[in-house]
Each structure stands twice: as structure tokens, then as C-alpha cells.
Amino acid sequence: MTPSHDVVLVGxxxxxLRAAIAIAETNSKLSVAVVSKVYPMRSHTVSAEGGAAxxxxxxxxLDEHAYDTISGGDWLCxxxxxxxxxKEAPQELLRxxxxxxxxxxxxxxxxxxxxxxxxxxxxTWFAADKTGFHMLHTLFQTSLKYASVARYDEWFVxxxxxxxxxxxxxxxxxxxxxxxxxxxxxxxxxxxGGCGRVFPFTTNAAIKNGDGMALAYRAGVPLKDMExxxxxxxxxxxxxxxxxxxxxxxxxxxxxxxxxxxxxxxxLGKPQPQPVFRTMELGPRxxxxxxxxxxxxxxRTIDTPYGPVVHLxxxxxxxxxxxxxxxxxxxxxxxxQNLDPVKDLIPVRPVVHYMMGGVHTDINGATxxxxxxxxxxxxxxSINGANRLGSNSxxxxxxxxxxxxxxAAEYASLGLEVTSRVLAQSDDERRRLEGELLNHKGxxxxxxxxxxxxxxxxxxxxxxxxxxxxxxxxxxxRGIQERSSDIAIEDQSKTFNTERTAALELSFMLDxxxxxxxxxxxxxxxxxAHQRTxxxxxxxxxxxxxxxxYRNLDGxxxxxxxxxxxxxxxxxxxxxxxxxPNEGQHHVAGSALxxxxxx
Amino acid sequence: xGQRHAYTEYHPRWLRRPVSTYWWLQKRSYFAFILREASCxxxxxxxxxxxxxxxxxxxxxxxxxxFLSWSASPLILLVNLVSLLFIVLHAITFFEAxxxxxxxHVGGRRVPNGFVxxxxxxxxxxxxxxxVWILLGx
Amino acid sequence: xxxxxxxxxxxxxxxxESEATFDEHEVPCPKExxxxxxxxxxxxxxxxxxxxxxxxxMGICGSCGMTVNGEPKLTCATFLSExxxxxxxxxPLRNFPVIRDLIVDMGDFMRKLVRVKPWIVRQAEKxxxxxxxxxxxxxxxxxxxxxxxxxxxLCYAACPIxxxxxxxxxxxxxxxxxxxxxxxxxxxASERMEVLSEHEGIWGCTFVGECTKVCPKHVDPAGAIQxxxxxxxxxxxxxxxxxxxx
Numbered sequence: 001m002t003p004s005h006d007v008v009l010v011g012x013x014x015x016x017l018r019a020a021i022a023i024a025e026t027n028s029k030l031s032v033a034v035v036s037k038v039y040p041m042r043s044h045t046v047s048a049e050g051g052a053a054x055x056x057x058x059x060x061x062l063d064e065h066a067y068d069t070i071s072g073g074d075w076l077c078x079x080x081x082x083x084x085x086x087k088e089a090p091q092e093l094l095r096x097x098x099x100x101x102x103x104x105x106x107x108x109x110x111x112x113x114x115x116x117x118x119x120x121x122x123x124t125w126f127a128a129d130k131t132g133f134h135m136l137h138t139l140f141q142t143s144l145k146y147a148s149v150a151r152y153d154e155w156f157v158x159x160x161x162x163x164x165x166x167x168x169x170x171x172x173x174x175x176x177x178x179x180x181x182x183x184x185x186x187x188x189x190x191x192x193g194g195c196g197r198v199f200p201f202t203t204n205a206a207i208k209n210g211d212g213m214a215l216a217y218r219a220g221v222p223l224k225d226m227e228x229x230x231x232x233x234x235x236x237x238x239x240x241x242x243x244x245x246x247x248x249x250x251x252x253x254x255x256x257x258x259x260x261x262x263x264x265x266x267x268l269g270k271p272q273p274q275p276v277f278r279t280m281e282l283g284p285r286x287x288x289x290x291x292x293x294x295x296x297x298x299x300r301t302i303d304t305p306y307g308p309v310v311h312l313x314x315x316x317x318x319x320x321x322x323x324x325x326x327x328x329x330x331x332x333x334x335x336x337q338n339l340d341p342v343k344d345l346i347p348v349r350p351v352v353h354y355m356m357g358g359v360h361t362d363i364n365g366a367t368x369x370x371x372x373x374x375x376x377x378x379x380x381x382s383i384n385g386a387n388r389l390g391s392n393s394x395x396x397x398x399x400x401x402x403x404x405x406x407x408a409a410e411y412a413s414l415g416l417e418v419t420s421r422v423l424a425q426s427d428d429e430r431r432r433l434e435g436e437l438l439n440h441k442g443x444x445x446x447x448x449x450x451x452x453x454x455x456x457x458x459x460x461x462x463x464x465x466x467x468x469x470x471x472x473x474x475x476x477x478r479g480i481q482e483r484s485s486d487i488a489i490e491d492q493s494k495t496f497n498t499e500r501t502a503a504l505e506l507s508f509m510l511d512x513x514x515x516x517x518x519x520x521x522x523x524x525x526x527x528x529a530h531q532r533t534x535x536x537x538x539x540x541x542x543x544x545x546x547x548x549x550y551r552n553l554d555g556x557x558x559x560x561x562x563x564x565x566x567x568x569x570x571x572x573x574x575x576x577x578x579x580x581p582n583e584g585q586h587h588v589a590g591s592a593l594x595x596x597x598x599x
Numbered sequence: 600x601g602q603r604h605a606y607t608e609y610h611p612r613w614l615r616r617p618v619s620t621y622w623w624l625q626k627r628s629y630f631a632f633i634l635r636e637a638s639c640x641x642x643x644x645x646x647x648x649x650x651x652x653x654x655x656x657x658x659x660x661x662x663x664x665x666f667l668s669w670s671a672s673p674l675i676l677l678v679n680l681v682s683l684l685f686i687v688l689h690a691i692t693f694f695e696a697x698x699x700x701x702x703x704h705v706g707g708r709r710v711p712n713g714f715v716x717x718x719x720x721x722x723x724x725x726x727x728x729x730x731v732w733i734l735l736g737x
Numbered sequence: 738x739x740x741x742x743x744x745x746x747x748x749x750x751x752x753x754e755s756e757a758t759f760d761e762h763e764v765p766c767p768k769e770x771x772x773x774x775x776x777x778x779x780x781x782x783x784x785x786x787x788x789x790x791x792x793x794x795m796g797i798c799g800s801c802g803m804t805v806n807g808e809p810k811l812t813c814a815t816f817l818s819e820x821x822x823x824x825x826x827x828x829p830l831r832n833f834p835v836i837r838d839l840i841v842d843m844g845d846f847m848r849k850l851v852r853v854k855p856w857i858v859r860q861a862e863k864x865x866x867x868x869x870x871x872x873x874x875x876x877x878x879x880x881x882x883x884x885x886x887x888x889x890x891l892c893y894a895a896c897p898i899x900x901x902x903x904x905x906x907x908x909x910x911x912x913x914x915x916x917x918x919x920x921x922x923x924x925x926a927s928e929r930m931e932v933l934s935e936h937e938g939i940w941g942c943t944f945v946g947e948c949t950k951v952c953p954k955h956v957d958p959a960g961a962i963q964x965x966x967x968x969x970x971x972x973x974x975x976x977x978x979x980x981x982x983x
Contacts, residue, residue: 038790038792038798038800039843039847041798041799041887041888042790042792042793042798042799042800043798044792044793044798046793046797046798046887047793047795047797047798091865094865094868094869095865097869097870098857098862098863098865098869098870098922099856099857100856100857100917100920100922100923102877102880102881102884103869104874104877105872105873105874105877106874107873107874108871108873109871109872109873109876110869110871111869130797130885133797133887134884137884137886141850141855141856141913142856142857144850144851144855144856145854145856153847176836176842205792205793205794205798206791206792206793206794207792238769239769239794239795241794241795332795335796335814336769336771336795336814337769338768338769445781445782445785446781446785447780447781447782488785489785490784490785490786491785491786491788493750493751493752493786493837494752495751495752495836495837496788496836496837496838496840497788498780498788498789499780499785499786499788502785
């Protein structure tokens with residue numbers, strides 16, 4: 001019997017669970033399935049540390065949040081989407097509070113907010129420094145009370161079923177038994193998150209392989225703005241473990257090998273002893289990562305066995321403040337890097353953190369393929385434009401998870417039936433997975449191809465790109481793609497075959513990597529996270545628009561452009577530090593920080 | 600359970616590993632736990648011993664003297680000595696557990712675990728002093 | 738320091754074998770390498786058929802719990818260098834059925850978790866327009882510790898009671914029930930009591946205390962259970978002396 005549901009969600013992280021609850025609350029008669037390759041509480045939302053932005057302070061406004069987001073995104077955000085987002089974000093965060101999320105509090109019991117990079121006002125809600133963990137577990141535990149939500153834990157989705165121009169379900173492997181089955185549905189929502197693992201140094205977990213992006217791409221759905229890859233300026237070398245921005249907003253310094261706060265050399269303001277909004281260490285992530293590359297060129301970084309690093313200095317904050325405000329940072333350093341930020345400098349380097357791009361959706365999460373929706377990092381609405389602001393991604397997955405859930409519920413209620421042809425497609429897919437992929441005596445090791453792909457991505461589409469590096473990247477990826485048809489799979493077992501899933505993940509990543517490099521090659525300008533050495537200026541004449549890349553089986557992928565939606569904020573220069581058009585500088589003084597926030 | 604079936608396609612055959620009868624010997628902490636559990640036998644023995652004492656006293660001086668000389672026999676002395684050790688173990692582990700089970704708030708603030716534990720020891724000390732005072736003072 | 742160490746890795750291939758076996762591999766052991774890095778080295782470079790779960794490699798997703806030299810551990814937080822000259826023996830978590838190699842089935846826990854209703858229960862929902870439920874930092878502290886559970890299953894693997902009686906609800910599920918019971922926003926304690934105070938609930942626990950010792954997040958499930966025993970005892974005394982709930 002082929003399992004069948006009204007709505008199938010691929011991925012059980014923050015966006016997926018929020019969407020599942022939204023559907024259950026919209027119409028409890030609709031049957032919802034959360035299909036996830038890991039147990040939902042293992043999803044990568046769990047790793048988000050810093051917080052979630054939502055306007056609640058009386059001195060803050062939705063317009064200011066919108067402006068920070070749009071200017072931070074270098075005017076590539078769709079402004080109607082941003083306006084909806086900033087309006088709904090506080091409501092969504094509040095709803096999570098009602099569901100039990102342990103937000104940190106003021107002494108009088110109100111929600112506490114903290115400052116965050118790129119945000120001019122304090123509007124970041126946080127749950128100590130495990131915000132993503134608490135949000136995910138709150139959502140997961142809350143989802144357990146809805147009888148209409150079924151779960152397919154540890155089912156790996158391998159393709160979308162499409163017939164009559166609409167999506168009708170997925171094919172998935174039940175990892176425990178190896179059974180391959182179609183799960184048919186009237187609507188499918190992709191909530192699989194990002195694809196950081198196409199790069200060598202990333203904060204992303206091992207499961208972040210761009211599965212959903214590739215599934216959509218292969219089904220003919222365009223990916224949007226894939227050239228915009230966010231680096232987080234402070235990851236630990238070797239592991240890529242992220243040292244949250246909160247470490248800087250609490251007053252940490254970034255210094256080069258001479259102990260010099262080098263950010264002052266890159267138009268990010270003058271160093272002050274106290275952190276200042278949108279200045280120096282609280283500048284936007286892309287600028288900080290780019291400053292690292294310049295320091296590297298100047299030979300002012302520190303060499304380590306895992307490549308060049310700079311130092312994050314927290315020592316002046318003292319043990320008390322570090323333990324009270326950012327205990328997780330200290331725990332991570334002690335446990336994984338064997339150093340103590342109270343006494344030692346933390347070696348950090350830029351690491352790939354987030355994909356601004358993703359499956360092209362409208363403001364309600366709908367893709368161009370009827371019945372297919374996407375939300376969270378896998379999707380590109382776009383509220384993040386060319387560079388996402390820290391603490392916007394957690395509210396994004398709530399706001400657009402909800403929107404996609406509701407819209408999909410409405411579409412599923414139309415009651416379109418599954419056609420018989422998709423079952424034939426599912427049989428084809430089973431044959432491919434059990435024939436080709438269980439019995440493949442090729443010569444190429446999965447890990448070798450993966451390493452080579454990652455190296456290629458770093459070299460061709462890293463923090464700085466050029467036409468030449470990208471063209472070379474396209475070429476090399478094509479070579480790796482070809483070699484991947486000769487892959488070796490030693491594991492013949494049907495029970496929890498993780499080598500087969502690794503091969504499938506590699507093929508997803510190769511498709512996504514190709515989309516990133518090709519999109520980057522076509523955008524001949526520098527904007528936000530996309531910095532071309534051969535086109536160092538932003539070019540609003542040609543590129544104030546989203547790229548849409550379509551996969552083409554017979555030849556190179558096709559890139560088209562879609563104008564950015566503007567409502568109230570015309571493009572302006574993106575300025576940080578002293579030159580910023582600010583009404584004076586806002587010190588993030590110790591006294592202005594939320595006191596007694598039960599972190 | 601399970602091991603004996605043959606594998607059939609798409610029906611994973613789980614490996615179940617039964618717990619050994621001697622699991623409590625595999626780890627020092629498990630063994631300490633079993634000792635603590637066993638200490639209740641000795642608590643029971645002391646209750647029985649006390650009841651025997653009460654009966655002996657109620658049956659007159661002769662019977663009481665017999666009870667005392669029986670108690671002085673090496674076997675009973677040894678049993679009581681071992682029992683005392685187990686009772687001490689019982690008390691210590693009980694007092695260690697107490698603060699974990701009792702969360703005391705004074706004036707809106709949570710009393711630290713150390714204080715709750717210390718209060719238990721103080722209580723024991725006070726009770727002991729009273730007993731000693733009754734025995735020696737009377 | 739040695740530059741390599743021996744890993745003895747448990748294998749179970751359900752399609753061919755009915756018992757577990759061990760494979761031995763030499764892996765590099767730089768100072769930063771954890772047991773999981775050793776396993777990844779084996780899978781990527783030596784034997785692609787080894788199966789195990791992992792994801793975040795930063796001790797928060799809860800996937801990579803295994804038995805390392807007899808102790809339940811998160812393999813991403815266990816340095817190879819802790820084991821000196823080795824060898825290091827890696828086995829699946831105890832007390833769970835093994836699906837394959839180092840992968841155990843945790844379906845039993847997932848079913849138990851639902852039974853204790855780990856969500857906020859309210860008689861009446863407060864509308865969003867009225868804002869947040871006020872909760873002071875002290876009230877947050879009352880349950881915060883129990884909300885840190887990453888459901889990594891190390892506590893179940895360490896609990897001999899769960900090993901002997903799989904019906905026992907177990908440490909993490911009870912701690913998560915307490916997490917909601919002690920939350921000032923929750924009104925569901927009485928609904929959870931029925932499940933928690935049955936024989937396989939809190940009274941199944943004889944306070945071995947190992948769950949707390951192995952917990953990588955300092956949740957103290959043993960403490961949660963002992964605390965709840967006291968609550969349950971007081972409640973049943975109350976209902977005995979004041980049957981109509983005066």
C-alpha cells in the first residue's frame with residue numbers, strides 16, 4: 001500500500017515543524033506527513049545560537065527592522081516580503097513563547113532582547129545562547145500533540161513525483177528497512193535547509209547537502225540568487241564550529257597577528273572600547289569576512305595547521321560576563337578546541353554559514369511548480385537579498401513556514417487526485433536506487449569526489465570570485481560530475497545503508513554546486529556576499545534583480561533575471577561605521593544590555 | 600528475542616542484547632548502588648533487634664540479661680558491626696539524595712543543594728546528641 | 738604523543754550475521770580529533786560500509802551517542818587522546834536493539850515521550866494580542882536545567898533499570914515531563930501525573946543515578962525523578978486525607 005497524505009513536508013527542522021503545526025491548526029482534517037532523513041530534533045535548526053529578531057521595544061519600529069534588513073541585503077531583498085516578515089516575526093516569536101520556548105527574560109518577567117550585528121536596535125530574542133535548540137525542541141514537542149501530523153523519521157527523499165504539471169508526492173527510502181516507497185500527496189513543502197557542505201569550511205552540519213534545492217532543481221523549478229553564500233566571520237578552524245556573533249556584541253575584539261583591531265582599516269568605523277551598533281566588530285558578516293581576506297593578502301593573519309586565522313579576543317570581558325552571557329561559547333572552546341576564552345585568544349576564520357539563495361518562491365512559499373512549496377533556508381523569498389542579517393533566519397523559518405503551511409493547506413483542500421503515472425515513476429526510481437546504487441562497482445570514492453568538489457567551490461566561488469575562477473569552477477565541477485557516474489558503493493545492504501545515502505547526497509551537492517558557480521559567473525557585479533574582483537562595483541543598472549537558474553539536461557543551465565520588488569526604500573549606498581546615516585552612535589554600553597536576563 | 604529469525608527483505612532483524620545477570624559487577628558505581636539497595640536489609644535487622652530488646656526488657660531482668668549476653672557473642676557483634684557500616688552507608692547516600700529530591704525556596708530564592716544536605720547532617724547530629732544525653736544524662 | 742590509535746568498532750550486519758563482530762582499524766589521532774573523526778576516517782578512507790549516525794559535531798543534535806570503552810558517550814565530544822595508547826572500543830548504545838553496526842532503534846523512547854505530554858497544557862489559551870506570559874528569571878531557573886535535554890539517549894543506555902525492564906519510562910522522558918510541570922506557564926501537571934506515577938513511571942526508578950552522571954548537558958534526570966517522587970507522594974497523601982480535593 002502506498003502511503004498517502006494531503007501534505008508532505010520534506011524536512012523536520014524549524015520551518016517544517018512550523019508548517020506542520022500551521023496546517024494542523026488551519027484544517028485538522030488534512031493529513032500531514034513530516035518526512036525527514038533524521039529525527040526532527042536532530043535537524044540543523046538545533047545549532048543556531050544567537051537569536052531571533054522581532055520588534056518589541058517601544059523605541060523600535062517595524063520600518064527600522066525592515067530598513068536594516070534591506071540595507072543589510074544590499075537592496076536585493078523583495079521589500080513587500082520584508083515588510084510582511086518584520087510584521088509577522090514578533091507575532092511568531094510570541095506564539096513560540098506561548099508554546100513554551102524558554103526565552104531569556106528581564107527581571108520583571110518580560111522578554112529580553114539583545115543587540116546583534118547589522119541591527120541598529122536591540123530586537124534579538126534569545127534563549128541563552130542555544131536559541132535554535134530551544135526553538136526546535138519547543139516546536140517538535142508541541143507538534144507531538146497534533147494527531148493529524150504523521151512522521152516518517154529517517155526516511156530519505158530521493159525525488160519529487162510530478163505529473164500533469166503538478167507535484168504529487170515524493171519517493172523515499174525508509175533507512176531502517178531499506179524499503180523504497182512513494183509517499184503521495186496533494187502538496188509538498190520543501191523544508192530541508194541549506195547546503196553548506198558543498199564548501200570545505202562550514203558551520204553547517206553533515207546533513208546539510210542541499211537535498212531540497214536539488215530535488216526542486218531537477219523537477220524543473222528554478223533556484224534563485226544561488227550566488228549569494230554567506231560566510232560567518234568567526235568559525236573555529238578544523239571543525240567549522242561557529243562562535244556566535246553574540247561573542248562580539250557582548251564586546252569581543254577581532255585582532256590580527258599584531259594584536260591590532262584591523263576592522264578599522266576597512267571603513268567599519270573607529271575602535272571604541274565598548275561595542276557600537278553596525279560598527280567595527282558589529283558590522284555585517286560579509287564585510288567582516290572580506291576584511292579577513294584582505295588581512296590574509298597583507299600577510300597579517302596567523303598560520304595554523306588548519307590554515308590562516310585571526311584571533312577573537314574575549315579576555316577583557318572577564319570570566320563572570322563570559323559565563324553569564326555566552327556560556328555556550330566557552331563550553332565549545334573548552335570541549336572542541338581545548339582553549340579557554342577567559343585566558344586564551346580564540347583562533348577564528350570565515351566559514352560558510354548560510355545560503356541566501358534557494359528554491360524560488362513567492363511571498364507565500366509557492367514555487368513555480370503547482371503544489372510545490374518551500375520555506376526556510378532551502379527557499380529564497382527573498383528577504384535576505386545579497387546578505388542575510390544575523391538573527392533574521394530563525395524568525396524567517398517561522399514566518400514563512402507558517403505562510404507556506406497555510407497556502408499548501410489551501411491548495412491541498414482543492415482535493416486534486418494522484419494520477420497513476422506517478423506510481424510508474426516511483427517504480428523507475430526504485431529500480432535506479434536498488435540497481436544502480438546498491439550494486440555499483442565503480443572506481444571513484446565518494447569522499448574523494450566530495451573533497452574535490454569542496455576544494456573547487458572554495459577556490460572558484462569563495463569570498464572573492466572572478467570570471468576566470470568561476471569559469472574554471474564550472475569546468476572542474478563538470479569533470480567531477482562525470483566521474484561521479486563511476487562511483488564505488490561497497491555497501492550492498494538494504495538496512496541503514498549510509499553509503500548509498502552519501503552517494504545520493506553527493507549528487508545533490510554537485511547539482512547545487514553547479515547552480516552556485518554558474519549563477520555567480522553570470523552576475524557581473526559585486527553586491528553583498530557576492531564579491532567579484534573583476535567587477536568590484538554594485539551595478540543597479542544591470543543587476544538590481546534576482547537570478548533564476550534553470551537546469552537543462554542537454555546543455556548548460558539557463559540563467560534569467562527577475563526584477564527586485566521595491567516598495568518604499570530606493571537603493572542607496574550601503575554604509576557602516578562612522579559614515580553611516582545614523583542619528584548619532586548608539587553605544588551598546590553595559591548598562592544598556594538587558595540586565596538579569598536569566599541566561 | 601529476534602536473533603533466531605532469518606533476515607527477510609525490508610524487515611530488519613534487530614540485535615537484542617540481554618542484560619547480564621551480573622550487570623552490577625560490571626561497574627563500580629553499579630556495585631555501589633547494589634550495596635546501597637542491600638543496606639535496607641540491615642535497617643530491617645536493626646528494627647528486629649530493637650523489638651527483641653523491647654521484648655526481653657518486658658519479660659523481666661533475667662530475660663534482659665540473657666539478651667545482653669547473647670548480644671555480646673562474637674557472631675551477633677559481627678552482625679551488628681556490619682549492620683552499623685551499612686546503616687552509615689544508607690544514611691550518607693540518603694542525605695546525598697535528599698537535596699536532589701527537595702528543592703527548598705527561602706524568600707523566593709532557591710536554597711543551594713549543599714545547604715539542604717548540611718541541614719540533614721545537622722538534624723542527624725541533633726538527634727544523636729539527644730540520644731546520647733538521654734543515655735548518659737539519665 | 739602517538740600519531741595513530743586503534744579503533745575496535747562493533748559491526749552488525751543483519752543480512753548476514755546474527756551476532757555482532759568487531760573490526761579493527763588504525764586511525765590518526767591529532768589532539769583535536771574526537772572518536773567521531775576516527776569513525777569518519779574509517780568510512781571515508783577505509784571501509785565505506787560502516788554505518789553510524791552523526792550530524793552537528795558540536796554536541797547539540799544528539800545523534801552520535803555510542804558506547805566508548807564501556808561508557809555511553811557523545812562521540813563528537815570524546816577526544817581520542819583521552820584514551821592514551823588505546824585501543825578504543827566503539828559499540829552501539831546499550832539497552833537498545835541494534836539495527837545495524839552502531840545504529841540503535843530509539844522508537845521506544847519516541848513513543849514514551851508522547852505519553853508524558855511534553856508541551857504546554859493550558860485550561861485557557863491567552864490570546865497573542867495580550868502579549869507574553871510573564872516569567873521571571875527565577876521562574877525560568879526552576880525548569881531551565883530540564884529543558885536542556887538533547888534526547889541523545891545516553892541516560893537510557895546507562896540505566897540498568899531500563900535494561901532490565903524496557904517498560905520503564907526512563908530518565909529523559911521523565912525529565913522532560915518535569916521540564917513542563919515546573920514551567921510557570923504550564924497547567925498540565927495533573928494530566929501527566931497518571932503516566933508518571935504508574936509502576937513503570939517514577940516508581941520504576943531505584944535511583945542508581947548513572948543517568949545524571951553520563952548526561953552531557955547536566956540535565957540531572959535522576960534529580961528530576963526524585964523530585965517528582967516527593968511531589969507524587971505528597972499528592973497521594975493529600976488525596977488520601979482530603980479525598981474531595983479541599
